[in-house]
Amino acid sequence: MSERLTTDVAIIGGGTAGCAAALALRKRGLSVVLLDKGFCGAGASGVNFGGVRRQGRSFAELPLAARARPLWDRLPELVGEDGEFKATGHVKLARSEADMATLETYAQGAAEHGLDLKLIGPNAVRDAYPWLGPKVVGASLCADDGQANPRLVGPAFARAARRAGADIRELTRVESASFGGETFETVAAGGLRVESRWLINVAGAWAGKVAEWFGDPAPVATLAPNMAVTEPLPFFISRSIGVCGGDVYVRQVDRGNVVFGGGAGWGDIDLDRARPLAPTTETAMAKLIDMIPALKGAMVIRSWSGLDGEMPDHIPVIGPGLHHPRLLHAFGFSGHGFQLGPAVGEVLCELIVDGETSTDIKAFAIARFQ
Structure with a gap:
């Protein structure tokens, strides 16, 4: 039996x-219907590394990342749960003098955008982190960055939005969407039709297909992160850690498990399937042991992947569509959207309610792909 809904924002x-976005819009008094083909937070938002970092981002993303950072401190207030967020700091390691020069150049540019990074030389990095391997020659520290549990954060926002009055439909795959001159009509499996004045496309790896329905160019590639976690170990990795070049990253949670990733798994957007690849996991493990020799012999107990969208310039699309000003896009976060998510929701809400946002998003316009 078909169902028809009318709402301010779909x-x-x-x-x-x-x-x-659904939570923020409800707080501003707008009605919201949210549709997801699976479960909220189970896509790219739930399969990533869990890094809550500003360091290492494109400078274009730093204003948005700066806006997002205090929201993580306020998660218990915003959604009633902490998402296991901790401001552990984020360390980016250099494995060569060229890497160290890259970190120094980045720190200079980041300072112009208000991000304070501490450069650490070879002796100081050994004193601070004696468990690092001999290939590490220096590092850059963003002391206020951190980490959280991606399995918890997305569902927590969904529950908070539902409590605030948003109509959230999970296991509801969208089949089409169109604009009829005054309103949008979104059609989902099972005969559900949603009529709305505004439409937000945050469909992740599938967002390019949604954008195509409205004639917006969106060269979204499929990204499948390759992730793994070890058995619980005695706690010693106090920071969230990346490397210059980004080929491996690692953090340890309070329970002792070491979460790490690097390289790409296998993913097929048409099949809606992704899986980790054993050779990729083994390569990441070898690089990880080079960086942290104490992890040699640790047992990997689980590996996973998922599907995300990646843009050619590795920064997202955020803002109005080209042909329909009440169509808003937010996708293509290219594997590093986890930290930005809470702020992106606020920005989308501001664009709808206020007609503008206080955060600089010019670099994210979809028009750059025309």
């Missing part, structure tokens, strides 16, 4: 950004 996609 949202396609139930990741952290979509659910944060």
Whole structure:
């Protein structure tokens, strides 16, 4: 039996950004219907590394990342749960003098955008982190960055949005969407039709297909992160850690498990399937042991992947569509959207309610792909 709903805003996609937008819109008094083909927070928002970092981002992303950072401190207030967020700091390691020069150049540019990074030389990095391997020659520290549990954060925003009055439909795959001159009509499996004045496309790896329905160019590639976690170990990795070049990253949670990733798994957007690849995991493990020799012999107990969208310039699309000003896009976070999600939701809400946002998003316009 078909069902028809009428709402102020329809949202396609139930990741952290979509659910944060639903929550923010409800707080401003707008009605919201959110549709997700699976479960909220189970897509790219739930399969990533869990890094809550500003360091290492494109400078274009830093204003948005700066806006997002205090929201992580306020998670218990915003959604009633802490998402296991901790401001552990984020360390980016250099494995050569060329890497160290890259970190120094980045720190200089980041300072112009208000991000304070501490450069650490070879002796100081050994004193601070004696468990690092001999290939590490220095590092850059962002002391206020951190980490959280991606399995918890997206669902927490969804629950908060539902409590605030958003109509959230999980296991509801969108089949089409169109604009009829005054309103959008979004059609989902099972005969559900949603009529809305505004439409938000936060469909992750599938967002390019949604954008195509409205004639917006969106060269979204499929990204499948390759992730793994070890058995619980005695706690010693106090920071969230990346490397210059980004080929491996690692953090340890309070329970002792070491979460790490690097390289790409296998993913097929048409099949809606992704899986980790054993050779990729083994390569990441070898690099990880080079960086942290104490992890040699640790047992990997689980590996996973998922599907995310990646843009050619590795920064997202955020803002109005080219042909329909009441169509908003937010996708293509290219594997590093987890930290940004809560702020993206607020920005989308501001664009709808206020007609503008206080955060600089010019670099993210979809027009750059025309």
